[in-house]
Amino acid sequence: GESVGLHLPTLSVQEGDNSIINCAYSNSASDYFIWYKQESGKGPQFIIDIRSNMDKRQGQRVTVLLNKTVKHLSLQIAATQPGDSAVYFCAEKGGSYIPTFGRGTSLIVHP
Amino acid sequence: DTEVTQTPKHLVMGMTNKKSLKCEQHMGHRAMYWYKQKAKKPPELMFVYSYEKLSINESVPSRFSPECPNSSLLNLHLHALQPEDSALYLCASSQGAVLTDTQYFGPGTRLTVL
Numbered sequence: 001g002e003s004v005g006l007h008l009p010t011l012s013v014q015e016g017d018n019s020i021i022n023c024a025y026s027n028s029a030s031d032y033f034i035w036y037k038q039e040s041g042k043g044p045q046f047i048i049d050i051r052s053n054m055d056k057r058q059g060q061r062v063t064v065l066l067n068k069t070v071k072h073l074s075l076q077i078a079a080t081q082p083g084d085s086a087v088y089f090c091a092e093k094g095g096s097y098i099p100t101f102g103r104g105t106s107l108i109v110h111p
Numbered sequence: 112d113t114e115v116t117q118t119p120k121h122l123v124m125g126m127t128n129k130k131s132l133k134c135e136q137h138m139g140h141r142a143m144y145w146y147k148q149k150a151k152k153p154p155e156l157m158f159v160y161s162y163e164k165l166s167i168n169e170s171v172p173s174r175f176s177p178e179c180p181n182s183s184l185l186n187l188h189l190h191a192l193q194p195e196d197s198a199l200y201l202c203a204s205s206q207g208a209v210l211t212d213t214q215y216f217g218p219g220t221r222l223t224v225l
Contacts (some may be wrong), residue, residue: 025146042219043201043216049211050187051211084114089154091155095208095210097205097208098144098159101153102153103153104151104152
């Protein structure tokens with residue numbers, strides 16, 4: 001059956017603040033990383049990706065940082081809006097086209 | 112059109128029923144996937160089809176049977192399911208089997224097994 005008491009890490013922010021969502025990945029051989037956003041009742045949606053030969057990549061209001069030394073990935077969202085409220089998953093690919101999803105973080109944006 | 116569609120949105124079935132989930136994409140993608148997602152957990156890979164052939168089966172019980180009738184369609188046939196199979200079933204597709212190919216997900220089918 002389903003695990004009882006399993007909670008997603010949660011990040012609560014005020015509208016307009018910057019948000020930072022962190023992810024620790026497991027496979028040192030992973031060379032491609034993706035952030036997905038999953039809103040309630042929807043499937044995961046691609047936000048931004050980064051290859052292992054980069055340490056930073058910027059999109060529209062989002063920035064992904066990669067620290068391969070400590071196997072850490074972060075997603076920064078600038079000027080967070082209520083529409084950013086969702087669960088955010090990091091995913092890694094290491095030699096395969098199939099992503100392995102991380103645990104997920106629930107972002108709650110308060111107006 | 113960058114959309115993956117799934118039907119039905121919701122499905123309630125008994126343990127003796129047979130039902131099917133359907134997934135469709137018209138992006139010309141050649142890789143299609145089934146995932147299972149329990150509440151507050153990440154998606155778990157079940158099956159991968161590449162060029163209409165089953166390429167990965169993640170040790171899924173035989174009560175789940177995938178089918179890829181053509182390059183645009185992916186079905187998941189369900190038979191004799193258990194209550195613990197209740198979950199959100201997600202379909203996804205990608206251009207191919209390249210590292211940087213982006214997966215596009217459908218909205219999922221919320222399955223409840225009574």
